Amino acid sequence: MGAEREEPGPARGACPCPCPCPCPGPGHERGTARGCPSSALPAPRHGAMERARHRLRQFDIGDRFSGLPLPRAAVLLPLMVRAGRLHLLLTVRSLQLRRSPGEVCFPGGKREDSDRDDIDTALREAKEEVGLQPEKVEVICRLMPGIDKMNNLVTPVVGFIEETFQVTPNPDEVSEVFVVPLEYFVKPLDYKTFSYKTSSGYSTRVHCFTYHDQEHRKSFKIWGLTAHFAVFLALVIFGERPTFEVDYDLDNLFSSSENYFTNLYASIHERKKSNL
Numbered sequence: 207m208g209a210e211r212e213e214p215g216p217a218r219g220a221c222p223c224p225c226p227c228p229c230p231g232p233g234h235e236r237g238t239a240r241g242c243p244s245s246a247l248p249a250p251r252h253g254a255m256e257r258a259r260h261r262l263r264q265f266d267i268g269d270r271f272s273g274l275p276l277p278r279a280a281v282l283l284p285l286m287v288r289a290g291r292l293h294l295l296l297t298v299r300s301l302q303l304r305r306s307p308g309e310v311c312f313p314g315g316k317r318e319d320s321d322r323d324d325i326d327t328a329l330r331e332a333k334e335e336v337g338l339q340p341e342k343v344e345v346i347c348r349l350m351p352g353i354d355k356m357n358n359l360v361t362p363v364v365g366f367i368e369e370t371f372q373v374t375p376n377p378d379e380v381s382e383v384f385v386v387p388l389e390y391f392v393k394p395l396d397y398k399t400f401s402y403k404t405s406s407g408y409s410t411r412v413h414c415f416t417y418h419d420q421e422h423r424k425s426f427k428i429w430g431l432t433a434h435f436a437v438f439l440a441l442v443i444f445g446e447r448p449t450f451e452v453d454y455d456l457d458n459l460f461s462s463s464e465n466y467f468t469n470l471y472a473s474i475h476e477r478k479k480s481n482l
């Protein structure tokens with residue numbers, strides 16, 4: 207892993223800055239070279255990134271749900287700028303995997319004992335799965351968690367990566383990597399929704415996007431938890447009404463996303479109690 211990180215802080219991550227100054231110091235933002243007097247690294251100054259950073263920091267949940275008694279997992283939502291627009295990097299899971307083979311997901315996985323927090327988990331998994339070095343990620347925030355089919359508490363960690371990043375997928379876990387313009391998750395061309403009842407009996411709306419990728423000349427289906435995270439990320443960053451229905455009050459996005467999560471969590475908790 208990279209250099210020591212401060213706890214807590216709005217913009218955390220492995221600091222790529224090679225300078226010896228305490229990190230972050232006054233005016234020196236961790237995970238970036240901004241404000242660092244002795245750093246030679248250029249700070250990314252793209253307008254779309256600056257706006258996204260600002261919005262995302264308002265939705266950072268930090269370690270807020272770290273005490274919940276559920277097994278933990280984390281995913282990295284890797285954002286990059288291509289042709290002036292934000293894009294999200296996604297993976298297709300290897301067909302050899304026991305769980306969710308062939309499904310689209312973000313780089314990520316289950317917490318290991320060596321991980322200090324969800325950021326460590328997301329960065330470690332991204333390195334293992336697509337060869338992304340932690341120091342090449344500017345971690346911005348952690349967003350509201352979700353709960354997967356196995357009742358893992360899954361925390362999405364948002365980070366910026368360079369457009370020039372060359373993926374090296376680990377074929378044991380990842381069969382393909384592709385990128386989607388983030389706007390697609392608020393203005394899709396091919397979208398369906400259906401309702402889904404979780405194992406705890408909680409009814410939720412499932413988003414299902416089909417993305418026709420020109421680069422790979424094929425279509426990818428992005429749905430379930432992965433689509434849930436991508437939609438929320440796009441809502442946070444763009445602050446616009448999507449072209450489809452969502453389970454949030456868009457005028458109170460933070461509190462309604464928190465309510466959504468707490469209701470889902472409560473349904474699992476209740477089910478566990480009634481099974482005792």
Ligand SMILES: CCC(=O)SCCNC(=O)CCNC(=O)[C@H](O)C(C)(C)COP(=O)(O)OP(=O)(O)OC[C@H]1O[C@@H](n2cnc3c(N)ncnc32)[C@H](O)[C@@H]1OP(=O)(O)O
Nearest residue numbers: 279281304305309311314315316354360378429430431432
């Ligand atoms: C509404 C219902 C839904 O949402 S399903 C809809 C669509 N699907 C999704 O949205 C995907 C959502 N799921 C996920 O994002 C992931 O499953 C999450 C929750 C992050 C968990 O991460 P996951 O990728 O399963 O865990 P992981 O990476 O820790 O391990 C995956 C399996 O791979 C194995 N593995 C690990 N390293 C290697 C290796 N070097 N060679 C071979 N195998 C390897 C792990 O042991 C693990 O296997 P297993 O799952 O324990 O059998």
Ligand SMILES: [Mg+2]
Nearest residue numbers: 313314315331
């Ligand atoms: Mg994984």
